[in-house]
Each structure stands twice: as structure tokens, then as C-alpha cells.
Amino acid sequence: MKADAIPTHPVHIPASEADLMLQRRLKKHHVAIILIHWFNASTWILELTTGAALIVSRYFRVTPEWYVTLVEGVFGSRGNLLRFHIALGLTWIFVFLVYGIFGFRTYLRTEVLHKEMGLDRDDWRWLIVRGLRILGRSNEALPTQGSYNAGQKMFGWLVYTMIPIVMISGLVMTFRGLGTPLVGWAVVAHFGAVGAVVSGLMIHVYMGAVFPEEKSAFFSMFTGTVDELYAYHHHFKWWREMKLKERAWMERHDREAHVDAPTPEADAPPAPAPATPPHA
Numbered sequence: 001m002k003a004d005a006i007p008t009h010p011v012h013i014p015a016s017e018a019d020l021m022l023q024r025r026l027k028k029h030h031v032a033i034i035l036i037h038w039f040n041a042s043t044w045i046l047e048l049t050t051g052a053a054l055i056v057s058r059y060f061r062v063t064p065e066w067y068v069t070l071v072e073g074v075f076g077s078r079g080n081l082l083r084f085h086i087a088l089g090l091t092w093i094f095v096f097l098v099y100g101i102f103g104f105r106t107y108l109r110t111e112v113l114h115k116e117m118g119l120d121r122d123d124w125r126w127l128i129v130r131g132l133r134i135l136g137r138s139n140e141a142l143p144t145q146g147s148y149n150a151g152q153k154m155f156g157w158l159v160y161t162m163i164p165i166v167m168i169s170g171l172v173m174t175f176r177g178l179g180t181p182l183v184g185w186a187v188v189a190h191f192g193a194v195g196a197v198v199s200g201l202m203i204h205v206y207m208g209a210v211f212p213e214e215k216s217a218f219f220s221m222f223t224g225t226v227d228e229l230y231a232y233h234h235h236f237k238w239w240r241e242m243k244l245k246e247r248a249w250m251e252r253h254d255r256e257a258h259v260d261a262p263t264p265e266a267d268a269p270p271a272p273a274p275a276t277p278p279h280a
């Protein structure tokens with residue numbers, strides 16, 4: 001796609017251009033975002049594995065007996081299992097605190113609050129149309145989307161509102177200084193908030209790791225980049241924003257190059273010294 005012909009809405013791309021767009025890369029994720037995402041994903045896998053084996057009472061359990069025995073066996077005892085769950089949870093809180101405090105301006109505000117959670121008019125329309133399409137009540141095309149679509153932003157809202165609840169309730173249960181009734185409520189809040197995230201995670205992991213159309217998004221969580229064709233088809237508004245920035249950069253670059261270029265006279269070779277000085 002030529003930089004001077006940036007469309008305002010998606011148009012058909014000829015095969016030759018599509019092929020070029022497949023080879024060009026756009027930077028989507030900062031390395032800090034990739035690192036925190038995979039640290040968070042690994043923590044959730046381990047905390048869910050161990051947490052599920054910890055919820056055992058006379059009236060209630062979420063996993064079969066053999067699972068509890070297996071996980072306790074891996075850790076040697078139930079006490080060790082609990083110690084591991086708490087130690088990892090505290091490490092997770094500490095890492096997020098450091099990330100939140102030192103990365104507030106660069107990552108949390110711009111990447112998370114603005115790009116991953118900020119909903120505009122097209123996002124609200126996307127949610128309505130998507131819902132109607134799922135119910136078979138509409139054939140309307142989905143509005144174009146920014147670097148995250150409205151479904152991903154909903155997941156962002158779920159994660160970033162539930163995570164503080166998981167953290168605070170985890171701390172209340174660990175340090176137990178605030179009285180038994182509060183610890184009881186913390187157990188309920190911890191379980192409820194984790195359950196809410198897990199319900200969203202089922203869709204998130206399916207879309208991220210299995211859904212064929214989103215393969216580019218999955219690899220972008222390792223490389224940080226996506227191909228331009230994927231960006232064009234799935235995140236058109238973001239693609240357009242990137243192209244406008246690229247064009248502005250090119251124009252600025254050419255302007256500066258023009259100013260820096262030597263004038264034709266200055267460029268000409270110096271005149272040879274006269275054989276005899278003038279006015280000699």
C-alpha cells in the first residue's frame with residue numbers, strides 16, 4: 001500500500017500488495033509487556049494448579065480426590081503446597097507492584113489503560129453487533145478496531161478489576177491479622193475473583209493459542225510484531241494510525257533532507273585559482 005493512499009476504511013487488497021504486506025512487520029508489543037504477560041500467565045497456571053488442590057473441606061471441593069493426592073505428593077505435604085502457593089502469590093504481588101509503580105507512565109497508562117481498556121464508540125458498536133451476530137440477529141459488518149478489539153478490552157477490564165481483589169484477599173488470608181469474619185469473606189472474594197478470571201481465560205487462551213485467524217496475535221506475544229496484512233484485516237484503525245505516523249515521519253524526513261541538502265552553487269567544485277592574480 002502506497003503511503004500517500006491510506007484508505008479511511010478497509011478496501012480490497014490486490015494479491016501482489018497483500019504479499020508485500022505479509023512481509024512487512026508492525027511493532028505491537030513492548031518487550032516489558034511481553035515479559036509481564038508470560039510471567040503472569042505462568043504464575044496463573046501454577047497458582048490455579050496448586051489452589052485447586054487447596055480447596056478441600058468436608059462440604060466442598062473443586063477437584064477429585066486423586067488430583068489432591070497427586071499435587072500434595074508432588075510437593076511432599078499439604079503444608080509445603082500451601083507455602084508454595086503463598087510464596088508465589090507474594091512474589092507475583094511484588095512484581096506487579098514494581099511494574100505498576102515504575103512502569104505507570106510508560107506501560108500502565110498508555111498500554112493498559114488507554115490501548116487495552118479504553119472503549120470508544122466503535123468498540124461499543126462492536127460489542128452490540130458481535131452479540132447480535134452470535135444470536136443470528138444481524139449480518140452487519142463489525143466496526144473497525146484499534147490495536148485491541150472490544151472483546152479483548154472486555155477481558156482486560158475483567159483481569160485488571162479482578163487482579164486487585166485476588167491480591168488483597170490473598171494478603172488477608174495470609175496474614176490473618178484482621179479477624180476471622182474478614183478472613184471468611186476473603187476466602188469467598190478470592191474464589192469468586194479467580195473464578196471470574198478463569199471464565200474469561202477460557203475464551204482468551206482459545207482465541208490466543210488455538211483460533212487459526214489469531215495465530216499472528218499469538219506469535220506477537222513472543223516477537224512483539226505482527227504482519228501488516230493481519231493488522232489491516234483485524235485492527236484496521238490501528239493499522240491506519242501506524243501508516244499515518246509512518247507517512248508523517250517520511251514527510252518530515254524528506255523535508256529535513258531537503259533543508260540539509262547543499263545548494264547547487266555550494267555543491268559545485270571550487271573554481272580553479274586564476275593563473276595571474278586579478279588586478280595584478
Ligand code: HEM
Pocket residue numbers: 028033034036037040041044045112116147148152155156159197201204205208209217218219220221
Ligand atoms: C497460556 C495462556 C495464555 C495465552 C496462550 C495467552 C495469549 C495471549 C495473546 C496471544 C495475547 C495478545 C493478543 C493480541 O495482541 O491481540 C495476549 C494478551 C493478553 N493476555 Fe494472555 N495469554 C495467556 C494467559 C493469560 C493470563 C493467565 C492472563 C491474565 C490473567 C492474560 C492476560 C492477558 C492480557 C491482559 C493481555 C493484553 C496484553 C497484556 O497486557 O499483556 N493472558 N494473551
